[in-house]
Amino acid sequence: MAITAQDVNKLRQMTGAGMMDCKKALQEAEGDFDKAVDILRKQGQKVAAKRADNAVSEGTVLVHISEDGTHGKLVALACETEPVSNVEDFKNLAQSILSAAVSGDVQSKEALLTTVLADGRPVSEHMIDLTGKLGEKLEIIAFETAQADKVVPYIHSNGKLGVLVAFDGVNGVDVADLGKDVAMQIAAMKPIALDKDEVDSATVEREIEVGKDQARAEGKPEAMLERIAQGKLQKFYKDNTLLNQEFVKDSSLTIRQLLEKTAKGLTVKSFKRVAIGA
Numbered sequence: 001m002a003i004t005a006q007d008v009n010k011l012r013q014m015t016g017a018g019m020m021d022c023k024k025a026l027q028e029a030e031g032d033f034d035k036a037v038d039i040l041r042k043q044g045q046k047v048a049a050k051r052a053d054n055a056v057s058e059g060t061v062l063v064h065i066s067e068d069g070t071h072g073k074l075v076a077l078a079c080e081t082e083p084v085s086n087v088e089d090f091k092n093l094a095q096s097i098l099s100a101a102v103s104g105d106v107q108s109k110e111a112l113l114t115t116v117l118a119d120g121r122p123v124s125e126h127m128i129d130l131t132g133k134l135g136e137k138l139e140i141i142a143f144e145t146a147q148a149d150k151v152v153p154y155i156h157s158n159g160k161l162g163v164l165v166a167f168d169g170v171n172g173v174d175v176a177d178l179g180k181d182v183a184m185q186i187a188a189m190k191p192i193a194l195d196k197d198e199v200d201s202a203t204v205e206r207e208i209e210v211g212k213d214q215a216r217a218e219g220k221p222e223a224m225l226e227r228i229a230q231g232k233l234q235k236f237y238k239d240n241t242l243l244n245q246e247f248v249k250d251s252s253l254t255i256r257q258l259l260e261k262t263a264k265g266l267t268v269k270s271f272k273r274v275a276i277g278a
Helices: 005-015 019-029 032-050 088-103 109-114 124-132 176-189 201-217 222-240 255-262
Strands: 058-065 069-080 139-147 149-157 160-167 250-254 268-273
Touching: 005 019, 005 032, 005 109, 019 032, 019 160, 019 255, 032 124, 058 088, 058 160, 069 149, 069 160, 069 268, 088 109, 088 124, 109 124, 124 139, 139 160, 139 268, 149 176, 160 176, 160 255, 176 255, 176 268, 201 222, 250 255
Parallel strands: none
Antiparallel strands: 058 069, 069 139, 149 160, 160 268
């Protein structure tokens, strides 16, 4: 049967696929719109399978904070190239995913992929469909949540790095400016843990061994290696755990001291840092 321009446009409006893809799908489906939609979805599945091992180093990070400031959610949707990350369909899908996570109070990436969007289909299907349309692998590389007395967000200017900082012990103090400072500290300094007690044992053991090896290479006596390595470990904690880091805006203060100076009992409960392509 003859496929008209109106038919192609109708399918395009239904699926968001390109004009030529819609025309080919309608021709293959002999004008049956439901079959044509299935063909386009299978096309997305084929593209997704073909590009499954490709690296994703571009994309967008979005955050949402509840009106009372006590809950935060962060979604990082990644793709392969920068041009695709700037396509409106990609941006709209990222926003739809975040909105669905908020409205459904989703708590994990696994649950997010099965969460349905406005048309009743899950996030995972929408990602496959858009993969078929854009020709690139799409992946939710991170989904983070935070809950505390106050959650403060930060999105870097490139849109590819986001932070959530959860504060407890706020007690009515306005921590908006402090929160932004701490969030930017996390973005820039990349702490691996909140405090030294939260650094995993494997990392600690590795740092001790590295410290010993360095001291040994410098010709230090074997009897001194453990003490030297422990000293290097304390330096590691100072550089890599948030509360012990020097505040980038005032090196005379650690982040722990900055919190104490701002309000008695104020603490960082947790933080999340997500970067695409880093």
